[in-house]
Amino acid sequence: MRQSQTRILLAVFVSTIAVSTQQGVGGGSSPADMIYAQVGQLVDAGGSRLNLYCMGSGSPTVVFDSGWEDWAPAWSTVQPQIARWTRACSYDRAGAGFSDPGPMPRTSMRIATELHTALHGAHIAGPYILVANAFGGDNLRAFADLYMGEVAGLVMDDADSDDVGPKAMQEDQHQREVQIVSRLRDCRDAVADHKPLPALPPRPGQPQRTCAQQFFRGIPEASWSQELNAKLLEIAQTRVAMYDAYLSEMEQMPADETWLQQHRRSFGSRPIRVLTSGNHGVGHLESKPPDTPKHLEYEQQTTLAQARWLPLSSNSKQIFARNSSEYIQFDEPETLINAVREVYDQSKNR
Numbered sequence: 001m002r003q004s005q006t007r008i009l010l011a012v013f014v015s016t017i018a019v020s021t022q023q024g025v026g027g028g029s030s031p032a033d034m035i036y037a038q039v040g041q042l043v044d045a046g047g048s049r050l051n052l053y054c055m056g057s058g059s060p061t062v063v064f065d066s067g068w069e070d071w072a073p074a075w076s077t078v079q080p081q082i083a084r085w086t087r088a089c090s091y092d093r094a095g096a097g098f099s100d101p102g103p104m105p106r107t108s109m110r111i112a113t114e115l116h117t118a119l120h121g122a123h124i125a126g127p128y129i130l131v132a133n134a135f136g137g138d139n140l141r142a143f144a145d146l147y148m149g150e151v152a153g154l155v156m157d158d159a160d161s162d163d164v165g166p167k168a169m170q171e172d173q174h175q176r177e178v179q180i181v182s183r184l185r186d187c188r189d190a191v192a193d194h195k196p197l198p199a200l201p202p203r204p205g206q207p208q209r210t211c212a213q214q215f216f217r218g219i220p221e222a223s224w225s226q227e228l229n230a231k232l233l234e235i236a237q238t239r240v241a242m243y244d245a246y247l248s249e250m251e252q253m254p255a256d257e258t259w260l261q262q263h264r265r266s267f268g269s270r271p272i273r274v275l276t277s278g279n280h281g282v283g284h285l286e287s288k289p290p291d292t293p294k295h296l297e298y299e300q301q302t303t304l305a306q307a308r309w310l311p312l313s314s315n316s317k318q319i320f321a322r323n324s325s326e327y328i329q330f331d332e333p334e335t336l337i338n339a340v341r342e343v344y345d346q347s348k349n350r
Contacts, residue, residue: 138253
């Protein structure tokens with residue numbers, strides 16, 4: 001599809017998505033979220049192409065990056081709302097969704113550089129308000145460290161904080177990552193060999209799921225239409241390159257954290273908003289782990305670690321989502337939208 005045609009398609013969908021998101025559209029015959037079930041705009045990122053979905057107009061542009069094992073649909077509940085008052089762009093990282101596979105290894109620095117190249121290739125100039133969930137926080141902090149002159153502000157949506165957390169907790173997380181990588185590789189190999197996919201752990205009273213349903217906070221996602229859920233599951237059942245990308249991303253996390261520790265830069269007076277759920281690592285509140293002393297300590301330490309981003313700016317604030325999983329954009333979308341709007345307004349005043 002030509003670039004101009006793609007932009008027209010995106011523009012047509014914007015108003016429909018915004019209205020349907022407010023109404024809570026489910027599996028209707030013409031679901032608004034189907035924009036994320038097809039290619040948006042493929043843009044060269046320096047040897048491979050990234051898939052971008054840009055809506056609205058205005059500046060600064062809001063740029064979203066999603067968590068590990070997530071891609072652009074993670075922002076379906078908030079991107080159209082924000083696009084009502086400025087341009088908003090989500091994307092699929094290399095290898096995921098509809099983006100081409102990218103060079104290895106998949107470090108946060110490489111991801112940030114590719115995103116920067118793609119934005120400029122799509123003629124989406126800064127300044128940018130960066131909005132990141134979970135692992136996306138590593139990537140967009142790397143983006144800010146590399147291109148601070150093009151950054152207007154930062155919103156951390158319960159972002160990963162291992163690089164600023166206690167060393168013992170960081171080491172424990174790295175040990176868990178080794179186990180996660182091993183399980184994901186088993187799933188990847190089954191997809192590549194067209195063999196039956198390994199099952200996920202059973203859930204009481206719930207149907208059995210395969211490992212292809214582990215993406216986002218589980219497929220199907222109640223916030224999405226049946227059609228979008230079906231397309232995302234198809235991608236997860238067939239796209240070996242996506243597994244390779246996510247395997248590399250997790251394998252590189254310890255090195256990414258070291259890089260971020262060594263390249264910590266001040267944002268000056270650029271606004272930073274740190275959104276904290278108190279349920280980091282929890283996808284759904286109904287499946288929240290028991291409040292054991294170990295779990296409560298983990299959440300407390302994560303909350304304190306996220307607060308360590310506040311000194312990066314003279315204009316920073318930690319905002320607590322009181323009834324949300326780590327997917328604040330799904331459970332308390334207004335909390336995230338209001339934080340982005342606050343950063344937008346203040347960055348315009350600057």
